[in-house]
Amino acid sequence: MDNLAFEMQEDGTQKASSMGKSSISSKVEKKRQWSLLSIFLLCLLACFITTAVGALTLSLVYINAKPHFEQEASPPHTMVPQGQKAIDPKFQFLNHLPKSQVFEFPGGAIxxxxxxxxxxxxxxxxxEAFGTSLNSLRSQMTLGTLRIKSKGLxxxxxxxxxxxxGYLVQxxxxxxxxxxxxxxxxxxxVTAGQVIFFPQNTLxxxxxxxxxxxxxxxxxxxHDELQTLDLDDAFFSTPEDIASRSLKPEGGINFIRKFQKQTEDQGVNLPPNLAELVTNATYVQSPDSIVWRYFFxxxxxxxxxxxxxxxxxxQYWKDAHELNSNEKIFNEFIxxxxxxxxxSTLxxxxxxxxxxHFHFNxxxxGYVVSGCGKRVFDFDDHLCGQALYTKLCSMLL
Known part of the structure; x- marks a missing residue:
């Protein structure tokens, strides 16, 4: 027997089920469309923000870089005061010493x-460039040449x-x-090729x-200006007996009393009668134990x-085993x-x-005694008689 009620209920349930599924599918579809739209909008917004930030960054870079580019586009100018010529940088390290001022005295020149x-x-x-370089780099260096005439003092x-x-060349x-x-x-x-040494404040x-x-x-x-006092500047204010005991000249105090004060103050002063007085003087060589303190x-x-x-x-050697007995006296004294x-000689x-090469400490x-050479600061010249300085021991070349 057919149960109509059952059939109707079953049919209604199926319809309701179909309608429920259809509603769910519709919601899922709408949700999916909204998700895609959201992603698209977010991407669009991100692109807009990125573009804006990039444009702002490029603008700032261009504004800041523009003066720099314009400055590079124009050639640099070195301002040289009117009437003053540009100095070759090599003269920070090179001195044409024979062309420098000659300070003459009756016995020679410096x-x-x-x-x-x-x-x-x-x-x-x-x-000036050379002297300024010595001082500004705190080089602890000053160089001079001393020429003494025969029988001069x-x-x-x-x-x-x-x-x-000092090094005696000739x-x-x-x-x-x-x-x-x-x-x-x-x-x-002292003869040519030998070295003399005078400590500071030593007459x-x-x-x-x-x-x-x-x-x-x-x-x-x-590297500062050398401070020198010649005996003639202070001699006449020194008691004659003290000067005689200190210098121990032949003739003693009578020799000292014969000195005559100069009327003109010279860079290196020689009393006019001194050369005549010492011409026939006889000296006694001091003992080696004393001489080698001041001589090498x-x-x-x-x-x-x-x-x-x-x-x-x-020079001073920490390991002095290769030095002879006299050289060790010099080594210990300095x-x-x-x-x-x-x-040194090179x-x-x-x-x-x-x-x-380079020196750590x-x-x-250097002073070029003879020959020609090319120096590390890239100049080629006849270097005889010239002084060289580099920021690198005091060396005689």
Whole structure:
């Protein structure tokens, strides 16, 4: 028997089920459409924001970079004051010393490669550039050449602010040194190729006892203006008996009393009658134990060879086992003083090379005695008689 009620209920349930499924599908479809639209809108908004930020960034970059580009587009100009020529940078490291001012005295002449407090004391702009470089880089260097005529004398003097190291290039000289206490006068003979040393505030003098000119290279341990007092500046205010005991000249106090004061103050002063008085003087060489404090036989020292030449050194050695007994006296004495220099000779064979190098604890200054060369700061010149300085031991070339 057919149950109509059952059939109707079943039919209604099926319809309701179909209608429910249709409604759910519609909702899912609408939700899916909204999700896609949301994603599209979000992407569109992100693109807009990114574009805006990018445009703003480019604008700022362009505004800030524009002056820089315009500045680079125009060529740079170096302002040189009217009437003043540009100085070649090489003169920070090069001095044409033979062209510098000559300070003459009756016994010879002195020339300087040095710093001067008064720029008007420089003879040229190039000389000023070199002196300024020495001082600004705190090089602890000053260089001078001393020429003493035959039988001439560099009058007794001392330096307040520097030690002095000297190398005798030519001639034969008699050297006198008075120690710090003014009690001991040391005298000794020096020939070409040998080194002399005078500590700061030590009175000393040099006399040419040969027939040719003496030519010294003098190195001083200061980058400030060298402070020197000649004996003639203070001598006449010093009691004659004290001066006689300090200098110990032949003739004693009577010799001192014969000095006559100069009417003109010279850079290096020699009393007019002094050369005549010392011409026939006889000296006694001091004991080696004293002489070797102020003297070093550089030409007789050990040679350090390299493929392009040879080097000899007058310096302080921590390991002194290769030094002879006299050299050890010099080594120990200079080590007792501050701001000492290391003096050396460098001989480079024809077409030879001193290979690239540098010094960790010192600057370097050199004087070219002979030959031609090319320096690391890239100039090629006939360098004989010129002073070189690099920010690299005080070296004689």
């Amino acid at each position: 020339q300087w490669a040095r710093y001067r407090n008064n720029i008007n004391d420089y003879l040229s702009d190039e000389e 560099r009058a007794p003097h001392w330096h307040f602010n520097a030690n002095e190291h 001639g034969t000289a008699w050297v006198g040194v008075v120690d710090d206490d003014g009690e001991v006068a040391t005298t000794y003979n 000393h003098w040099i006399k040419n006892v040969g027939h040719e000119d003496c030519f010294f290279l003098l190195f001083f341990s200061t 036989d550089l030409k007789g020292s050990k040679e350090y060879k390299f493929p392009g030449g040879v080097i000899q050194l007058a 080590h007792q003083h501050q701001n000492i220099l290391a003096l 001989r480079i064979y024809n077409n030879g090379l001193r290979q690239p 010192a600057n370097e200054m």
